[in-house]
Amino acid sequence: MSITVTADTQFETVIGLEVHAQLLTKSKAFTPVKAEYGGNPNTQISPLCLGHPGTLPVLNENLVRFIIKIGLATHCEIAPKSIFARKNYFYPDLPKGYQISQFDTPICFGGHIMITLEDGSTKKIGLTRIHMEEDAGKSIHDQDPYNTLVDLNRAGTPLIEIVSEPDLRSPREAYDYLTQIKKIVQYLEICDGNMEEGSLRCDANVSIRPVGQKEFGTRTEIKNLNSFRNVERALAYEVERQKQLILDGGKVIQQTLLWDANRLETRQLRSKEEAHDYRYFPEPDLPPVIVTNSLLQEIKASLPEMPEVRKQRFVEELGLPEYDAVLLTEDRYLADYFEKVSDLSGEAKQTANFILTEIKRVLNDQHLDIRELSVKPEMLAELITLKTSNKISSSSMQPIFSEMLQTSLTASETAEKLNLLQVSDNSFLEPIVGQVISDNPDEVTRYKEGKKGLMGFFVGQVMRLSKGKANPKMVSQMVAKKLEEA
Ligand code: ADP
Ligand code: MG
Numbered sequence: 001m002s003i004t005v006t007a008d009t010q011f012e013t014v015i016g017l018e019v020h021a022q023l024l025t026k027s028k029a030f031t032p033v034k035a036e037y038g039g040n041p042n043t044q045i046s047p048l049c050l051g052h053p054g055t056l057p058v059l060n061e062n063l064v065r066f067i068i069k070i071g072l073a074t075h076c077e078i079a080p081k082s083i084f085a086r087k088n089y090f091y092p093d094l095p096k097g098y099q100i101s102q103f104d105t106p107i108c109f110g111g112h113i114m115i116t117l118e119d120g121s122t123k124k125i126g127l128t129r130i131h132m133e134e135d136a137g138k139s140i141h142d143q144d145p146y147n148t149l150v151d152l153n154r155a156g157t158p159l160i161e162i163v164s165e166p167d168l169r170s171p172r173e174a175y176d177y178l179t180q181i182k183k184i185v186q187y188l189e190i191c192d193g194n195m196e197e198g199s200l201r202c203d204a205n206v207s208i209r210p211v212g213q214k215e216f217g218t219r220t221e222i223k224n225l226n227s228f229r230n231v232e233r234a235l236a237y238e239v240e241r242q243k244q245l246i247l248d249g250g251k252v253i254q255q256t257l258l259w260d261a262n263r264l265e266t267r268q269l270r271s272k273e274e275a276h277d278y279r280y281f282p283e284p285d286l287p288p289v290i291v292t293n294s295l296l297q298e299i300k301a302s303l304p305e306m307p308e309v310r311k312q313r314f315v316e317e318l319g320l321p322e323y324d325a326v327l328l329t330e331d332r333y334l335a336d337y338f339e340k341v342s343d344l345s346g347e348a349k350q351t352a353n354f355i356l357t358e359i360k361r362v363l364n365d366q367h368l369d370i371r372e373l374s375v376k377p378e379m380l381a382e383l384i385t386l387k388t389s390n391k392i393s394s395s396s397m398q399p400i401f402s403e404m405l406q407t408s409l410t411a412s413e414t415a416e417k418l419n420l421l422q423v424s425d426n427s428f429l430e431p432i433v434g435q436v437i438s439d440n441p442d443e444v445t446r447y448k449e450g451k452k453g454l455m456g457f458f459v460g461q462v463m464r465l466s467k468g469k470a471n472p473k474m475v476s477q478m479v480a481k482k483l484e485e486a
Helices: 061-073 171-188 228-247 293-302 307-318 322-329 332-345 348-365 377-388 394-407 411-417 426-439 441-448 452-465 472-485
Strands: 011-022 085-088 098-101 112-116 122-134 138-140 149-151 158-164 200-210 220-225 255-260 265-271
Touching: 011 171, 011 228, 061 122, 061 158, 061 171, 061 293, 098 122, 112 171, 122 171, 171 200, 171 228, 171 307, 171 332, 200 228, 220 228, 220 265, 228 255, 228 265, 307 322, 307 332, 322 332, 322 348, 332 348, 332 377, 348 377, 348 394, 377 394, 377 411, 394 411, 426 452, 426 472, 441 452, 441 472, 452 472
Parallel strands: 220 255
Antiparallel strands: 011 158, 011 200, 085 098, 112 122, 122 158, 138 149, 200 220, 255 265
16 A cells, blocks of 8 residues: 655665676687677677577586576575576667576575675675676767777676665665675676676666555666766665655656766666566577586585675684774785785784775775785785884884885885884993983983873983984883983
């Protein structure tokens, strides 16, 4: 039963996402041609990609292995037998006239992904299905003033489509869900997870309903979302638009909208086609996909430690705060980097601190992936060890690290070059401490009368005279001893 809407009706947002992930297989889904991104137009094609008569598809086994990996990692059931279907439509970048996809028998179904809400609690987002697909080619509209150009390199590259249940309740939850998907595909090394470059793509379905109403409202589907932020923004915009429309007495119509990232608004693309418009039918040229139990077991055994489990281990075994563990496990390679440095230096917390501040900043500023960083884990471990063994001060870590980025010298070479090695040598420090004490008789008297706060003053003077090279801990011990004797 739908609820009558008045000016004070509260609405609830309902969102379901369809995410396409481009798989990192070496070759295409049904033909042995390179699936790599970025080749010269129409150089990575075969007669099959061109839809020539008489060509026959042959299934790439890695497509099946990759989708089973994510199916298992997201708690899906894996169908022992599933079939491919043709999704028919006409478009210049689809010479075959159909995409090979899966329709009523997806290979994975009924799983879930956990997201973490703002209050720290977790929520299960249901997965309707994950199925296999091939991509279409690309129409290029902005290179020739008169014609649309077609590049078929992408035609036939393998995709998976992950369809969520309408379980998301806010644009923020949609954002978190996408972040989880990105993490999962990266951990599994089945997709590079880059939405800006199109290897993850998302269509967002959204509707609203009065709080308390059982039935869902009519949804719209937003396309052209090329970043996680844009998904969140577009959904927030669309929720507001639907709300105004309904409050003004109008009705939401089911349609596909395009997000305009420059004008920050959605606009109409076309009214939504229905499944029957695609005239799906079973692909006659491919046999059913049979997943044997032994294949399932083999893939299960090969799965890496997933982010949630790894985070928990960082907290329990390495004693990291939850917050650090979450940030570090967001990216598999950042977590790998952290774990290496932490193992080598034996200093989990210090390592986490340095990575989450200095290293993250450098990666952001220079748009680098952690795997591209010139300072390798062994090199950072040495820097941290220099600090924990008091050979350098904590304030020297940053300048040494910056220099290492430029030169690829080791941490101790760099500390030496920048003259930042702390001196813990008695024979060097002794005379300086002596001099500071004899130069400041008034302070010595006041200290002896009980002004213990003057310790900072003495240590400061020694640090100044040693040009910052003294080890402050050691200086303060020496000063304390000397003052006793004085
Ligand atoms: P289609 O086949 O037209 O793409 P589906 O039924 O497969 O439609 O649903 C596509 C997506 O839309 C799914 O992620 C689903 O959760 C979501 N969805 C379905 N109904 C609604 C609704 N009323 N509001 C928001 N999202 C919805
Ligand atoms: Mg769909």
